[in-house]
Amino acid sequence: MRLLLVEDDERVAAALVAVLGRHGFQVRHARSGHEALDALVPDGNEPYRVVLLDLGLPDRDGFEVCSRIRAGSGVPVIMVTARADIRSRIHGLNLGADDYVTKPYDMGELLARIHAVARRGALPSAVSVPAPDAVPQQRGPLESRGIRIDRERRRVSVDGRDVPLTRKEFDLLALLAQSPGVVYRREQIFSEVWRSGWEGNGRTLEVHIGSLRNKLALPGLVEAVRGVGYRLIPDSPTSTAADPAPPAPAEH
Amino acid sequence: MRLLLVEDDERVAAALVAVLGRHGFQVRHARSGHEALDALVPDGNEPYRVVLLDLGLPDRDGFEVCSRIRAGSGVPVIMVTARADIRSRIHGLNLGADDYVTKPYDMGELLARIHAVARRGALPSAVSVPAPDAVPQQRGPLESRGIRIDRERRRVSVDGRDVPLTRKEFDLLALLAQSPGVVYRREQIFSEVWRSGWEGNGRTLEVHIGSLRNKLALPGLVEAVRGVGYRLIPDSPTSTAADPAPPAPAEH
DNA sequence: AGCCGATCTGAGCGGAACTTGAGGATCACG
C-alpha cells in the first residue's frame, strides 16, 4: 500500500517512514509541496492510497498544497499540523482534507486514522484513470461463482466446502477477487501481496497461483494473461460495461 | 441530505437537530442503537449519507452499535463521545468508524467533518443491513463455548469453573472474544491491548497467548493465523455455509 | 527495603510457508 508523506523536517520524516514501513506501507517522502504534486501525477505505477500532509512549512503553503492536490486527484488527504486552532481545522477540512490531526499526536491513533481514510478509497477524479486497486474495498464477504471470501475471518469456501489457504494464497485471491475480470499486472500483484517493491526473481508467483488453483479446484477460474498478469473469470458474462464504479479493465 | 443522529440525551439531540437542520440536513433522530439499526434497513427512501453516533449510552454499547452498522452497511459513521482516551479512539476507528470526535467539540468543526466524510460517500456493501432483531444483542457477559466473560468484573469462567487471568490475558481474551472467528492482526492487538504506538519487540504476544491458552485449557480455542494474527474459534461450526436465496448476514 | 506476581526479552526448536531451479508444456508469431 503506497503512501505519500509530505514533510520538510528530515528527522520527523525518517521516524514516520520507519514506523509506517513496519506497518506495511510503502512510503514515498516528498520534502515540499511541489515535490508532492509532482509525485501525484499518474505515471502508471500503483497510485497512492493516502497523503499525509504536514503543514509545518511556511504557514499558508500547506493549505494551498492541499487544494491543489484536490484539484487534480481524489486521493485521501490527512493534514498533520501543530496549528490546533479551530479556524485552521475548519479551513483545512473545507479545502478537501479528509482528516485533520494536530501535534502532538499519538502514533497509534494516527495509524488508525490512516487506515480509516484508506479504506474509503479515492474519490473518482476527472484527470486520472482509476487503477483497479483504487477501488474502495467492498464491505462484507465477496461472493462470486460459488466462492465466498470472508476477509475478516480470512476464510474461503467453495460451494460451502471450507478451503484452507495460506497467507499468500489468500491475499492473492482476495486481490484478484476485488475486481473479477480485471487483469492485475505482475508488478501490481507483487506490490500488493508482497510488501515493498521487490519483484519475485524466480517462478514465485506462478507457484502460488498454481497451489491456489489446486486448492480451489475450479478449473478456468484463475486465468493467466500472457505477458501481463492474472485475472479471475467472473461468472456473469464479462464485466459489464455500464458499471459506474468498477474501473475499465487494462488500461495502458 | 439525510443524516442519522443516534443520541439518547433529548436536549443534546434537539440542539443538534436544530443546527444541522439549518445547515441543510434532513435529520432522523434515533434514541437507541436498536432504533438506529432499524432506521438503516433499506426501505426505498433515500439512504442516509452520514451517521452521527453518540457513545454516551451505557458504556460499551456504542461500539457495538458501530460494528453492527459496519457489518451490514457502508454508510460513513462519525463517533461523538466524551471518552477521549486513546484506547477508545483507536478502538472506535478500528471498528470501522470514519471519524472520532470528542466532547466538547466545536460545532463548526463537527460540520466540517460531517461534510468531509459525506463527500467520500458510502462504501459499496455486499450485504444488506441485518434486521435488528435477527441479531442477538450481545450485551452483558459474552458467552461462547462454555466460556463466560464478564467485562465489568473482569472475570472469566470456563464451564462454571473460575479462571483467574492477569490484566493482559484478560484484555487479550476480551478483544478476541468480541468477534469470535474474526482474525485480529498483530498490530491491531498491540494497539488495543498495549499502550498505543508500541510495537512488541520480542515474543511478547506469543507468551501471553501461551499463558492464556494454558489457563483456559481449551485446546484449539485460540488459533494462530500464520503471518497475520490470532482468532477465537467459535463453537457454532462455520456460520457461513452455502446460503439459500436470502444470504444470512454474518453475525459479528 | 523486600517480596511476589506480572510482564518482557532472548535463544533454540520445529514445522509451515515461501522461494528457487530445472524440465516440460503451451502459446504467439513469423
Add this chain to the structure above:
DNA sequence: CGTGATCCTCAAGTTCCGCTCAGATCGGCT
C-alpha cells in the same frame, strides 16, 4: 512448422514464524 518466450509442475532448499522455556526487569504492596 519452427522458434522463442511464457507459463506450469515438481521437487528440493531456505527462510520465516510461532511456540516454549528460562531468566531479567518492572511495579505494586506490605
